Amino acid sequence: MHRPMYRVELRDGADLDGFRRALRGLVALGVEPDEVTWSGGSAPSLFGAIPEAGAAPLPADAPPVPLPRPVGDLIGTVVCHRDPERYALLHRLVRRVVRGERDMLDHHADPLVQRLAMLDKAVRRDLHKMHAFLRFREVRDPDGGERYVAWFEPDHFIVEATAPFFVERFESLVWTILTPVGSLHWDRRSLTVGPAASRPEGLDRDDRFAEGWQRYYESTFNPARVNPTAMRAEMPRKYWANLPEAAAIPRMIRSAPARVQAMIEAEAAAPRRRNPDKAVAAMARQEPATLAELNRIIRAADPLVPGATQAVLGEGPVGAAIAIVGEQPGDQEDLEGRPFVGPAGQLLTRALEEAGIERGAAYLTNAVKHFKFVARGKRRLHQSPTAGEVKHYRWWLMKELGFVRPRLVVTLGATAALALSGRSVSVLRERGPMRFGQTGEGDWEGFVTIHPSYLLRLPAGEGAEQAHRDFVADLRRAREMVEGAG
Amino acid sequence: MDDALLDKLEILADAAKYDASCASSGAKRRTGGPDGIGSTTGAGICHAYTPDGRCVSLLKILLTNYCLFDCAYCINRRSSNVRRARFSVDEVVRLTLGFYKRNCIEGLFLSSGIIRSPDYTMEQLMLVARTLRRDHGFAGYIHLKTIPEASPWLIEQAGLWADRLSINLELASDRSLKEFAPEKDGTSIKAVMGQVGERILEAKEEKRRFSPAGQSTQMIVGADASTDLSVLETSDTLYRRYGLRRVYYSAFSPIPEASSALPAKPPPLQRENRLYQADWLLRYYGFTVEEIAAGGEGGMLDLGIDPKLAWALKNRERFPVDVNRADREMLLRVPGLGARAVDKIVEARRHATLRLEDVARLSSGLKRSRAFLIAADHHPGGLTDRADLRQRLVAPPKQLSLF
């Protein structure tokens, strides 16, 4: 009969480091799994692999064993299991992988793979249940700060493995987790792993939220659907002791049939034919009735684009013959709270004049009501709104134009054309008259032209001058359309 | 937390419990960091289960159960005599944070009766979400129920802060909706779904955050005369046309203060179960609504067996199926084989020819599948076509034990 030739002593619990060290040595020497006995819970002085008489000592500096990622992950969870055979099983797995069965874990029907998969599953389930069922209680902190303590009893050696979850979720709190197999303490900066603990006394005192949670739990239960088997499958009794809400479970189940009976017996109330006018009127009343009301809503709303200090509302008389829609307020507009006051706005004002349109008689607004920008040092760099952002603002624009009722809507640039037409428009190719509103809302006589900021970006010269003349010609044509129609 | 707040919590949790959706899944990973609070993990966590077997994942409450509307199936309708209460925005924020810090919840599910006006109500819901996110750096899950009658811009603002938006259709047909919920309008509900669906898609493409966990809805079954077929057809449309993430089915449950416009008796809970199974087949198993409905009779699913088995029993000429050869689509149609088992089978058979005991290791439903499967050492022979196969596969109904 074959005799084990190595004894490996590991720390109590999940000794991943110890296992890794031993494994490297064993693999380096090609030791077979059945030549090793593993044991946990040894005195620290004994940690390590102890060769028996006649066997070579394990090299202390054996190289890492290259393993496929899924195998490494599996080892990480399985070492947390309580099964005393876990290390031996993992050694057998690694031996086979090293011998060439690299994708061994895909052999779902292999008995070893299956056994390990069960251990893996049990540990994962335990982790998941600890994430789920652990409850913090707020405790009085000597310095008056917020402090939380929890007591939990996991099945396996998973306390350290749960730490990342709790640290990530409750990074800004000070908390302690106590369990019979170890403890964790987080002080908002660093994690301390501590020894096993026993159940602390009086945790539930003074925490009214624990009481509130109990009341919530009872209220959210529907007695008409009582199904304790389904509950116990997911939340077995062993967890109940540490769940504040579980104390009520037996009573909730006992009283359920009577509660349901009472509901069924209580005579059904005849539907009181209450007049729905109030509800209908409330719906109608909420619609803004005037441009001023709409503007109040827009001013009070949060930006739907990043940046912006305030909403920039449209400007001009209700009933204006021409409405001019730009893209979005710029830096200066955002600061002043008025549309078209920046460099592009000044250019527009001049172009309107040349085209014979009085700025004050037109209605000026933007497709997007907030300045979207990114801050680069002191500068705020304009960002074009995305198509989705334009659509967020479209509701307001449609309502706004609905109040103004212009005879013609002139869009400046691609964003405004998108907002009005509901599709992406190539401005240089499609500039000129366009009927908006095929999509349903907002049926407008329209005119597509460039945005004045485009002119600002052109290098000075004959091209720029021509572009400017074209822009003025567009505006003049728009004016003629309105006059012709008027 | 004082007594008055506790009382309100009781009323407004009780009023919200008839909403079936409680999932906290689908959110992108996110953490609150050193100044905020919380995280989302993707799959979501059930922090408790109530004795009805349901998962408690989110703090599911109403902002208020006062309501201007009068939907017959709803306990909060204006003509009901229930106790009423109303939270302030700040109270909901405090409760959410308090329970969250004690690791009781993944986040908040907030709905509301309609007070003052749909816009006013929607704005309050939005403000809760905004306060949690902006003022407290809350990174947990937020599911907001939208009020379809509210102005579109308010719904879109809510989407900036919420992980998921939902709009309950409640009843599968527009006709029932008219009858039971006189102030509601099926067309406008679907219009809002369309609107939200578009915004979600655009935001995803533009890598912006807008209801990143999608939208969902709920339908009540058994309150009106709709058949399972028409319910499933509606779901199918919602999944396809509006890109809904989930449709929840809620078997109409007797409510205190019931209206006599409703059926006196609740539908069997099993009906809800079967609809969920059918929904699953629709989304993940390649079945069509017609195929699923054909497994039952007269547009209703077979309550005695699951819809996949029902389909298989009526389509026996397509079985038995060889586990070592059949394509994935056909394996998915084998009763008792779940999608995960099928994937494992497909992977494992590349390395070895599978015998029945191998299949048993990979799937827990072998009892049902063996009549429909061929393995290296197994052929069901005449079993597949036996007239009493159904009886053999269906265990006599178990009595529910109440402890």
Ligand code: SF4
């Ligand atoms: S609107 Fe909502 S809360 Fe009001 S009665 Fe209808 S379903 Fe109930």
